[in-house]
Amino acid sequence: MSLSVRILGASGGIGPNRRTTSILIDEDILIDAGSGVGDLTLGELEQVRHIFLTHSHLDHIGFLPMLADMVYSPDAPPIQVHALPATLKALRDHVFNWVIWPDFTCLPSPERPLLQFQAIQPGQQVMIGSREIHILPALHTVPAVGYGVMHNDGMGFAFTGDTSSSGALWEALNTLPYLDLLMIESGLPDEMDGMADLAKHYTPHRLADDLEALHHQPRIAITHLKPGHESAIRRQLQQSRHASRMVLLEGSERFELHAQNRALKVG
Structure with a gap:
């Protein structure tokens, strides 16, 4: 058995060959629904049955309405949307409100809607087949979480979502039983520390410092680089002692996690 992690989008912005955050786990679980979903x-x-959202920002939820529209039919099986209560409220109030988009939480009927909202909280686990989804705390400008995906054969992947430095996040990562691949952001270069403080994003030197707290030794996949700053971020990350374990995501990678081969990049 293996755990498939397909990166659909990993950019901190848009432009040629850039897609915003979305990750397909195996064939049925989607983490975030940025523009990468469009590929x-x-x-x-139609195979997606669960969507886990990290937070309410548009680059992470923007393609959820169009996904619903594409797969909708009166007899379509429901899709479970897992998110913090604040994120679900934002979707109800500002997206699925019959003004911005039809309300697929009551279509085709309130009794059997296409989108079924499921509130989650940090520290909770959700079991889906052979995978256990751990809800991780994150620190961003809006309520946010990350996710750890543990396969019962002994493989693990974690995505922090958009976050800045948070002791609670690293404590939660250390409690995971195993961690082969960690997807974490470094959205702005070191010289933009002030902006990173306001926007609640990591910079390379802050990420390098916090990685010292991690007990696991996973492959580290860097995400959410802001367009125009990629070269500086890449150069600064290369100065980290963790650089040999890092890969900077472009948004088309696929990782197959095996209990024996660990994090194997296959595309």
């Missing part, structure tokens, strides 16, 4: 075929979209 899935209709058949692939």
